[in-house]
Amino acid sequence: MGTRTIAGVTVQVNDEGFLTNPAEWNKSIAAEIAKEEGIATLSDAHWKVIDYCRGEANKLGGKSPTLRQITVGTGVQTKELFGLFPKGPAKKVARIAGLGKPEGCV
């Protein structure tokens, strides 16, 4: 746990660089983290997924939705999600959207 400055804002992050307080997030932070994840610019398609995840997390008490919830909720196919957020979309979207890492119980 610690803090770091992303896009000019100091936010709380965990050891793996996930924001720990979704309320500290903003769109510039998202763009900055996306770059770190190898996504140069966030397109409308990216935003559709990010916005959906933020909305769901709000309903799920801060928990990021699962891949299936994302595909059903946004209509974006799983294969496409892997195109937008290569190698592990669930984890990448969660990090860019300022949400917790997808976790098991232990």
Added chain:
Amino acid sequence: MSPIEVIEPEHNRVKLAKDGRYLDYDFLVIATGARTHPEETPGLQEHEWHKSIYDFYTVEGALALQKHLRNWEGGRLVVNVVENPIKCPVAPLEFIMLADWFFHEQGIRDRVELIYATPLPGAFTKPIASKQLGHILDEKNIKVEPEFMVMEVNPDEKKIVSYDEREIEYDLLVTVPLNKGDEVIGRSGMDAGDGLNYVPVDKHTFLSPTYGNVFVLGDAAAVPTSKAGSVAHFAVDIFAENFVRHIDGLEMHHKFDGHANCFIESGFGKGLLIDFNYDVEPLPGRYPLPGVGPFKLLEESEMNHWGKMMFRWMYWNILLKGAELPLPAKMSMSGKWR
């Protein structure tokens, strides 16, 4: 006896599948659980189903797998969780650790390769548990393939393929298929709209936010804790006290905290125990008596294994008879440390 065909919460009634009869209700408690859906993954439940591909979340699957393992001469065994949430999220880990032990006992462990392919970032994902238990699979020579989202199974070439085009070959595939709530939930329009057929409820009281006389308990509820028998047990304790008040129009005083308590058999006569809730991740400590135990949290011990064995008796003779189990429904921080 009949399954429920559809729930009509607007009309406070359910329709029976058998004879189409309606039953009216004042209050409805839904406890329809979750089950596996192998048909949702291409190639899984086809001609190799229960030949080289097995599940153990159904009685038929578990029995067929047991038979297969009796004469299996070794090779690569892959355990794959299709997608979360699944009921008893530790069961696949438990399975693979017990498999390691079993193959040792059979004297063929050196001829078996064990791989755990999970959609999660690792076998253990909570910070303290990963630190505490991260080594355990290494020591057992069980390989983990993290963030593996299976797209399809190729039953002829015996490999599983992920969405990011990784391939894992197997000789024996043990799958935990997609878990979903019962179809009656979706059919009745009571799901969360994510195709998983779980009912959204208040996570502290299990009351539906849409219908003031509908509660959902156990695996059927969309709440952010594990789908486990222990959770359902603790939840019912809280619910029962709340429900009698709710009937009388009184405020519900008790709030469920997401408490889960799970033994994890780790093989060689040892086991692990985890105790956690919505807010507190599994921590090391002693359970149920602070400082004394006899069970150790987040640590392997023989006593933990005996705990699980003892639980078999407790299940049939205490739980199923509805007798009181002297364990508090709410998680306690005493006896735990960080």
